[in-house]
Amino acid sequence: MDRKLSAILAADVVGYSAQMERDEAGTFERLRARRKELFEPEIARHHGHIFKLMGDGLLAEFGSVVDAVECAVSLQHALAERNAAVSEDHRIRVRIGINLGEVIVEGEDRYGEGVNVAARLQQLAEPGGICVSAKVAKEVEKKLAFGFEPMGQQKLKNIAEPVQAYRVLLDPTVAGKPMAVNRHPRFRRNLAVAIGVLVVAVGLAAAWWRPWEPPLPPTALTANAKADTRPSLVVLPFDNLSDDKAQGYLADGFTEDLTTELARVPGLFVVSRNAASTYKDKETKPAEVAAALGVRYILEGSIRRVGDDMRINAQLIDGSTTGHLWAERFDGQWTDVFALQDKVVVSIAGALKLRLVSGQGKADVAGGTRNPAAYEAYLQGMEIYNRRNTPDEFAQAVRFFQQALELDPNFGAAAASLAWAYWDMDGPRVKALAFSESVAFYNVYKYLGEAAKHPSPSYYQLVASLLVREHRSDEAVAVMFKAVALDPSDPLNYVGLAEALNFNGRPNEARDYLVAANRVDPGGNDHRYYQAGLAEFGQGRFEEAVDYLERIDLQSPDPWPKFYGLQVLVSAYAHLGRSDQVAAYSDRLRNVMLERKDGGANQLVTQRYFVFKNPADIGRLLDGLDKAGLPELPEGVDLDxxxxxxxxxxxxxxxxxxxxxxxxxxxxxxxxxxxxxxxxxxxxxxxxxxxxxxxxxxxxxxxxxxxxxxxxxxxxxxxxx
Incomplete structure (x- = not known):
């Protein structure tokens, strides 16, 4: 059995079955023409060869991973140009996945995990996009002018270990950049629109659960679902069955809102939307999903909209038995969307024997809306905002948010989204909106003021981040408790609270909420590793801090975990007296600080970002950096x-x-x-x-x-x- 290391490219046509159903002969001919005129010559030009053809896709092998990525980008650009000249229903769009791994050679065919991972990565790519493994990104990041955006650890079907995935940035305005630079160390998230208040009790004698408490005891950052005895649930991404596939944002928004609303039900634990999204468009077995996410119950369904008519199908499955506990169809008008969502939540509460005891409209208390037109504009904006977007698309998302706020001036989540958008602006985005940077900064606080009238979790997240910057961690902690109470299913609320607690001198409590983040969103990531390491460092537990900080992917395009984590890691190793590790990581730290263009590596930069409340905490960090030889002041200071x-x-x-x-x-x-x-x-x-x-x-x-x-x-x- 021959084996070799190869770069495998997997490509698949988006919506192939639907196109074949509409026009079988025409679709077949268009696809064959694209393969002959574009795919085969382009792959050959990049020194690759196709070893397998499927009805709607292909697998190709390359000796060079650089050739594979360049070929994929060329294919997507060429397809985009061709699609611009034809009608929507005649467009051929593909998803592409690329992996670097060992393959089994059998004649002209290739087998093995190297091929399987590429095929699974292809399923994660957006239509017209490219998804690659960490091995690929690491190999080509300094050789090609393309940027890579981290997608986190992905659990792939029939692949034992999670795979770190990256999205290739095709936009020329971000070419060569590791990723769009945010001004704060956090992940972007979907903003939940709050609708319909439900106050639920667990039986007649059940005690109220305070949703801001960590759902697990602080035993480890690896979640142990068995320690939580509450009913547990995941809302899998609802399918969009509308004829207009562009309305996928409705299904995504509906899933997001159900997750948020169910998470507010006292006595019910709900996994985050982020964790559930990894199962979108995948065939999964209920038992496997339940085991992977540590839940018992699975809610899945679909949404179809034709004009103003809506149909929602939903079913609740017991993951331990795979039996259906409940299934129901809800029909109504788009103007009834909020009432339909309420009905789904009430029905699930009944199926799980959670009793509805009172209720009132929730739009005001969580920044939501009862205006269907404002809601739809908001969802359209979020669909664009949360994907890798061009500056022009970013501007389009902002206009959708503004439209939502104009339709409902009390729509707090829309105002918060506008504040976040202006906070996330960089040069090209500012230019696309024809603003100056000073106007963009002014708008952050302008829209925060609007969002404060009807606060949402996303409002509290941004406010807390700004408060921490201003050395006001007491207030930031209080603000983040409010965010967690409004949406206990969002891991960013727990991570944001952990950050505020770490800087507030309460690292032992910060660790509690990192446990909670891992429970609602299983699997670690670089930001959580950094916060966990900071929590251990804050307690003088340098060995434990090193254990977490060493897990940060220093090859990741995301600069923030490296920027923060390396400073703590170097200091921790210095406290431990490990000179070899201090020297090795100090070099990496200097490189990262130079990339940040914050004046080189010195302790003034450290103090700008590490805003501890207590002198002992910043002292611990600076003392370690002093031992490591990090200078206090910038180079070129000529004072005595x-x-x-x-x-x-x-x-x-x-x-x-x-x-x-x-x-x-x-x-x-x-x-x-x-x-x-x-x-x-x-x-x-x-x-x-x-x-x-x-x-x-x-x-x-x-x-x-x-x-x-x-x-x-x-x-x-x-x-x-």
Whole structure:
């Protein structure tokens, strides 16, 4: 049996069966023409060969993974150009998956897991998109001008171990970038639209469950479903059976809302929408889903919309027996969508013997809407916003959110989405909307003000992130408790709460909520590994911190877990006295900091992002970095070290005094001493720290007795006695 390492490309036509049903002969001829005119010559041009043809797809082998990725991108661009010239029902769109792995050679055919993974990755790709494994991304990221966006660990059908997947960024405006840079270390999420309040009790004598409590005891970050005795449920992605496949956003939005609403039912545990989404468009066995997600019950169904008529089919399955507990069909008008959702939730509560005791409209308490037109515009915006979008598409999503808010000025989730959109803006996106960056920043707080009138979980998430930046972690913790209470199924709420608690000096509690995040969304990811490592580090448990931080994928295009995690990892290894690891990871840290363009690797950068409440916590981190040799100040500081003020001197000479000079630095804000640094937090501005030096030649009249050195700037000033 011969084996070899190969790059395998798997391609499959989207909607092939539907096209064949409409026009069998025409579809066959169009597909054959595309294969002869495009696929075969393009694959050959990139030194590959097709070893298997299926009715609606193909498998090809390449000796070079670079050739495989270049070929896939060329195919998708060429198909997009051809599709632009034909009607919608005649377009041929494909999904492509690429894997690098060992294959079994048998004549002209290829078998084995290397082939199987490529085929499964293809199923994860978007229509017209490309999905690759981590091995592929790692091999080509520095050789090709394409960016890669992480999709997280994916559980693939009939593949034993989860596979880290990446989406290839085809947009030329992001070519060469590892991923779109967010200004905060978090994952983007689908925003739940709250509809219909349900207050449910578990039997007559059941106790209320406080949804903000972690659903599992803090025993480990790996979830143990058996420790949770509540009824547990996953809402699998509803199928879109509408003739207009572009209305898939309705099924996605309906699934999201059901997940959120059911998660608010006291006594019922619901897995996150993110975890359930990995099963979209896949044939799965109920027992396998239940085992993988640690739940007993599975809700699945479909939604069909024809004009204003809607039909929703849903069924509840017991994963332990695969028996159907309940199945029902709901018919109504699109204007009845909220009532239909309420009926589904009430019916499930009844099937699980959860008793409805009272209810009232929830639109106001969770930022939702009762306006069907506003709801639909919002869902259209979210469908675009949550995929890898071009700047023009991003602008389109913003316009949908604005339309939703115009249709319902009380639609808090739409306002929060607009705030998030303006917060996530980069240069090309700002240009697409014809705004300046200052206007975009202004709009963040403008729409947060609108969202505050009818707060949603996404509103609280952004507010907490901004509060942490401003060194206000007490308030951030309180805000994130509200977010968790509104949507206990969202792992980002728990991770956001863990972040606030870590910086608030409560790392043991942070760990509790990371357990909760892993329960609603099984499987770790780099952001959780970083937060878990930070929680262990905050308790002086350096060995345990290293264990989590070592799991961060340093090859991932996402810069934030590396940026944060490497600083903690280097400090932890320094505290442990492991010089070899300190040296190795210090080099990687310097490279990541240079990529961030934050002034190189120094402790002023660290203090800008690690906004601990307690001096001991930042001291622990800086002491380790000091031992590791990370400089305190940027390169090129030409001031004499003997003129630098100590922390105690800053307290006595600077704090509490009026300052004169200093340009833009002197402003109204909160100042404090952090080791031998002066730190400041201003409203709506990230925390900044600097070193203070005496100026031997300075005078009060010239307002230059002292010099403050920050990451990029320095200011001369004097104090008023």
């Amino acid at each position: 070290a003997k003129d630098r003020l100590t922390g105690s001197e800053i307290r006595s000479l600077i704090l509490g005094r009026d300052l004169r000079g200093g340009g833009a630095w002197i402003d109204k804000g909160t100042s404090w001493v952090q080791q031998n640094f002066l730190c400041d937090a201003f409203p709506k501005v990230q925390t900044t720290c600097g070193a203070i030096f005496r100026n031997p030649a300075g005078t009060p009249e010239r307002r230059n007795e002292y010099t403050a050195v920050f990451r990029f700037d320095r200011f001369e000033f004097s104090t008023v006695k």
